[in-house]
Amino acid sequence: MPFTDPMADGPAIQAGGLRALKGGETLEKTLHLVRDFRAHDADTPIILMGYYNPIYIFGVERFLAEAKDAGVDGLIVVDLPPEEDDELCLPALSQGIAFIRLATPTTDDARLPAVLKNTAGFVYYVSVTGVTGVATPDFNVVASAVSRLKRHTSLPVAVGFGVKTPEHAAAIAAGADGVVVGSALVEAVRQSLDGEGRATPGTVKAVTDLVSALAAGVRRGRAAA
Amino acid sequence: MTAQPEPNSFRTGADERGRFGIYGGRFVAETLMPLILDLEKAYAEAKDDPSFLAEMRAHQTHYIGRPSPLYFAERLTEHLGGAKVYLKREELNHTGSHKVNNVLGQILLARRMGKKRIIAETGAGQHGVATATLCARFGLECVVFMGAVDVARQAPNVFRMKMLGATVVPVQSGAKTLKDAMNEALRDWVTNVADTFYCIGTVAGPHPYPTIVRDLQSVIGDETKAQMQEAEGRLPDSLFACVGGGSNAIGLFHPFLDDRSVEIFGVEAAGFGLDKLNAASIAGGQPGVLHGNRTYLLMDKDGQIEEGHSISAGLDYPGIGPEHAWLNDVGRVTYLSATDEEAVEAFQVLSKLEGIIPALESAHAIAKVLEHAPKRPKDHLMVVNLSGRGDKDVPQMADRLGMPL
Numbered sequence: 001m002p003f004t005d006p007m008a009d010g011p012a013i014q015a016g017g018l019r020a021l022k023g024g025e026t027l028e029k030t031l032h033l034v035r036d037f038r039a040h041d042a043d044t045p046i047i048l049m050g051y052y053n054p055i056y057i058f059g060v061e062r063f064l065a066e067a068k069d070a071g072v073d074g075l076i077v078v079d080l081p082p083e084e085d086d087e088l089c090l091p092a093l094s095q096g097i098a099f100i101r102l103a104t105p106t107t108d109d110a111r112l113p114a115v116l117k118n119t120a121g122f123v124y125y126v127s128v129t130g131v132t133g134v135a136t137p138d139f140n141v142v143a144s145a146v147s148r149l150k151r152h153t154s155l156p157v158a159v160g161f162g163v164k165t166p167e168h169a170a171a172i173a174a175g176a177d178g179v180v181v182g183s184a185l186v187e188a189v190r191q192s193l194d195g196e197g198r199a200t201p202g203t204v205k206a207v208t209d210l211v212s213a214l215a216a217g218v219r220r221g222r223a224a225a
Numbered sequence: 226m227t228a229q230p231e232p233n234s235f236r237t238g239a240d241e242r243g244r245f246g247i248y249g250g251r252f253v254a255e256t257l258m259p260l261i262l263d264l265e266k267a268y269a270e271a272k273d274d275p276s277f278l279a280e281m282r283a284h285q286t287h288y289i290g291r292p293s294p295l296y297f298a299e300r301l302t303e304h305l306g307g308a309k310v311y312l313k314r315e316e317l318n319h320t321g322s323h324k325v326n327n328v329l330g331q332i333l334l335a336r337r338m339g340k341k342r343i344i345a346e347t348g349a350g351q352h353g354v355a356t357a358t359l360c361a362r363f364g365l366e367c368v369v370f371m372g373a374v375d376v377a378r379q380a381p382n383v384f385r386m387k388m389l390g391a392t393v394v395p396v397q398s399g400a401k402t403l404k405d406a407m408n409e410a411l412r413d414w415v416t417n418v419a420d421t422f423y424c425i426g427t428v429a430g431p432h433p434y435p436t437i438v439r440d441l442q443s444v445i446g447d448e449t450k451a452q453m454q455e456a457e458g459r460l461p462d463s464l465f466a467c468v469g470g471g472s473n474a475i476g477l478f479h480p481f482l483d484d485r486s487v488e489i490f491g492v493e494a495a496g497f498g499l500d501k502l503n504a505a506s507i508a509g510g511q512p513g514v515l516h517g518n519r520t521y522l523l524m525d526k527d528g529q530i531e532e533g534h535s536i537s538a539g540l541d542y543p544g545i546g547p548e549h550a551w552l553n554d555v556g557r558v559t560y561l562s563a564t565d566e567e568a569v570e571a572f573q574v575l576s577k578l579e580g581i582i583p584a585l586e587s588a589h590a591i592a593k594v595l596e597h598a599p600k601r602p603k604d605h606l607m608v609v610n611l612s613g614r615g616d617k618d619v620p621q622m623a624d625r626l627g628m629p630l
Contacts, residue, residue, distance in 0.1 A: 004530045005404060005515060007411045008254040014398050026527045052252060053514045057528030079252045079514065083242065104256040106418055111259060129256055130416035 001030050001050030008078045010133040012183035015190065019197055027058050031070045038071035047074040047100065047121075049182075052088065060088055064095045074098035074121045082114045089118050103149060105129050105141075112152050122156040122178060123149055127163070133183020136162050139171040146175045166217030173221030181214055235482035235557050238548060243432020246554060248547035251431045253517045256415045265433040267338050272440065277333065284329055288362065289319045291326075291444065295452035295608070300578045301594075308601035310594060311461070312581070312611045313449050313477065322584065322613030323445060323473040324355040328424060330441035332359040335422035342366045342417065345424045346410040348375055348403035348469075349538035349586075350382025351613060352426030357391035367391040370409045372402035375538055382617060400532045403542050407516050427470025428546030431517030435546050442476025449608055450480055457606055463488040463597070466610040467589040468560065469504070469540035471549045473612035482557060490597075491549060492589045494535035495562035504533030506545040507553050507560045520547040536565035536621075537585035539613070567592035569625060572615065584613030585621070 002017035002025055009017070034046055048067065055063050055077065067075075075097060080088055082101070089099040098121030106129060107115050116123065125145060127137035142159055149157050159172045160180025169179045185207055192206040193199060238245040251261060271277045285291040293314045302310045315323040328345075335343060343365050347353030353369040360367035369386055373395040376383055386393050399405035407430075414423045428435045428442075453461050464481060466474035468491040481487045496503035503509055506521040513522040515530055523531045523543035535541045552558040563571070571591035576582045583591055587610070594609050601607065615622070623630050 003528075004399065005408050007408045007516070008256075008415065010412075011398070018399070021529060051514075053522075053524070053530070054528035056514055057511075057524065057526075078254050079517070081251060081253060081255050081258045083251050083258065102255045104254075106256050106259045108259065115255065126256060129418045131412045135416075 001027060001048055001054060003051040003054055006051060008131055010131040010183060012133045012187045012190070016186040019190075022197070027054050027063070031066050034067070034070040034072055045073045046071060047076060048072055049076040050078070052077050052079050055088065060091055064092055064097060068095050068097060072097060074100050076100045076102070076124060078102065082117065085118055093118060093120060100124050102126050105145065109148075112149075116153050116155075119153075119155065122158050123153055124180060125149060125157055125159045125176070127159050127161045127172070130161065132161055133164075133187070134162065136164070136168065142172060143175040166213045166220075169214045169217035170221035170224070173218040174225040179214070179218055185210060231555055235552070235555070236479060238551065239432055239436050243436075245435075245548045245551035247512070248520050248550040249432055249435055249518050250547075251517060252514045252519065253411075253431045254415060256418065257411070257431070260414070260418060261431050261433065263338070268334060268433055268437050271334055271337055277337065281330055281333055284333075285326075285444065289325050289329065290317060292448045292452070293317050293445075295449055295456065297456070298579050301575065302598070304574075304578055305595065305598040307603065308463070308598040308605035308607040309603065310598055311453070311456075311606065311608045312579075313445060313608055315445060315473065315610060315612045316581070316584065316587070316614035320351070320355045320358050321616065322351045322355070323442060323476060323610070324352045324426060325358070326444055326476065327426065327438050327441045327472060328352070328355040328359050331422070331424045331437065332356075332363055332365070335365070335424070336363060338422065340420060340422035342368070342421045343424050344368045344370065344410050344413050344421055345426060346370045346403065346406040347426065348372070348406070348541060349617065350375070350379045350386065351539060351617070353391070353393070354382055354385050354389070356424050356426075357386040357389035360391065361389045368394060368413070370394050370396050370406040370413070372396050372400070372406050374401040375403065375406070378621075379538060379617070381620075402532065403538075404516070404530065411516070427472040428475050428548060429470045429516055429518060429520070429544060435518065435548055438472050439475045439479055439548060442472050443479045445473065445476035445610065446478060446480035449477060453606065453608070459606070460484055460487055461606040461608045462486070463490065463601075463605065463607045464610075465490045465492060465590045465594050465597075465607065467492045467494070467540060467586050467612065468545060468549060469494065469537075469542050469586065470544070471546040473610050475546060475548055477608070477610045478552075478558060482552075489558045490593060491558055491560045492593045493545070493560055493562040494533070494537060494540035494568075494589055495564040496534040496536070498564055499562060502534035503562070504535040504541050504543070505562045506533075506543060507550070508562050510543070512550065515544055518547045520544050520550045521553075536568060537589065539584070539586040540589065561593050563589040563592040569622070571595055572618070572622060576615075581611065582615035582619075583611055584615050585618045587612045588615075
């Protein structure tokens with residue numbers, strides 16, 4: 001769900017968001033994408049990720065109703081910490097939509113229970129202090145952070161921010177339950193576009209090739225663990 | 226918005242959730258939450274610590290040059306033929322605007338918290354210059370984020386910051402102006418959590434910033450109250466201040482909010498006009514969430530943030546501080562607006578009648594004084610916050626008035 005002012009995102013997602021907005025993307029159209037996908041795939045989980053303002057302006061109640069109807073399973077809304085749970089997290093949970101929380105290196109043991117309290121689906125561990133798609137995480141530090149999270153929750157733990165290659169994915173998959181890749185995929189899309197920023201015949205392949213390679217990395221990481 | 230119930234006092238916010246009515250709050254990524262909770266705790270301790278306050282007062286006196294005068298504008302008053310107009314002379318502060326009041330307090334707080342690296346966002350460069358100045362004074366590393374568009378049009382302030390030892394980072398993302406500079410500062414803070422203090426320049430951002438900045442700027446209103454008592458033996462009848470984010474305005478207004486006889490007016494930037502491109506968030510925006518708080522914002526129907534326009538770079542922000550949003554809804558403060566053209570006229574009138582060249586930001590407030598003072602009786606005491614001096618605007622005004630330098 002693109003936003004003009006993505007304060008937690010690095011250059012790749014920022015540029016991707018602006019391209020999408022320039023191309024006329026709206027929340028309404030994003031929900032249509034979900035509906036179209038659900039018409040031929042009832043099983044693959046769909047999580048919408050973005051910032052609160054476009055949802056707030058769309059109307060929280062209307063958004064949740066339409067998201068549920070379209071087949072959305074979960075939400076990741078970066079600028080809604082536990083302190084603002086009554087805005088969207090609790091209404092989403094009551095609709096049966098998971099609200100997936102980010103835990104970060106600055107989330108200490110004292111704060112962790114509050115972060116995990118209303119989290120559903122999985123926990124998204126942010127591997128670095130920073131924005132998406134810039135720094136490469138220290139995989140030893142990530143592994144011990146995942147162990148720490150697992151002492152506090154039975155939910156699966158997925159790790160993201162700065163995961164760019166199959167090797168990164170393998171290193172993370174050794175300890176975590178999932179690997180989140182965003183910027184690298186958005187960047188693969190960008191590199192496949194034509195001069196006017198439109199998709200080319202190579203766009204889908206650029207993405208699926210990278211996804212296949214990342215998935216193979218995850219399987220290798222799992223097998224080695 | 227529907228009117229909210231009138232409280233017993235207008236001065237008790239923010240509440241424990243950091244809200245003023247529905248406005249304010251802490252809409253930030255999890256990485257920053259522990260940092261703003263630390264800041265809240267450190268500030269709560271500092272503001273009640275006599276040694277912290279004594280240190281701040283000493284620097285206010287000897288470094289900033291406070292108190293700033295409350296000056297009776299005799300010729301302007303004669304010219305307008307109505308209310309008796311007083312100027313609160315914030316433009317006489319070191320660095321040339323009210324911005325330094327806030328920066329001094331935040332830098333002392335950063336020192337107290339053991340932070341060695343200071344980051345700030347700036348639009349016109351006044352907050353950046355004030356931050357670079359205090360960092361030079363206390364030997365701290367200073368990084369200022371400034372939209373690439375603003376870097377190009379505010380070259381003198383960019384040079385000042387560099388002279389003072391700061392690193393100026395031109396922000397290339399988004400629209401390359403103040404809101405993008407703030408995004409980039411937040412991205413830096415999220416990346417450098419251990420040693421960095423984010424010195425926000427206005428009464429916006431996540432709680433506790435709107436409260437901290439307001440408290441630090443309230444010295445303006447506190448002094449005004451005492452000075453008016455000394456000059457006239459009573460409270461003023463009306464207050465005027467320009468509002469971008471709104472820090473000079475809240476600083477003047479806050480000590481008077483419970484003095485119900487005092488009429489209070491904030492002046493937004495109407496740019497080319499309220500029906501055209503402008504930066505008037507209350508007049509032309511709606512409540513939404515950006516930069517950590519809920520407030521009035523300029524946006525499109527899909528909740529995407531729009532660029533404002535004002536002749537004054539310091540008012541060119543698509544939002545307004547959350548306390549102003551609340552004061553508007555409860556009706557305690559009336560928000561007016563002045564166009565680019567009205568500000569340019571006021572800039573010239575004050576220069577010629579009083580020998581004071583105001584900042585283009587402050588000229589918006591003066592513009593509404595030119596309109597309202599003639600309609601008031603001669604015993605009406607009107608105070609306008611002269612929040613900054615106009616030296617920085619001289620090249621831009623020379624171009625506009627057809628006298629390029």
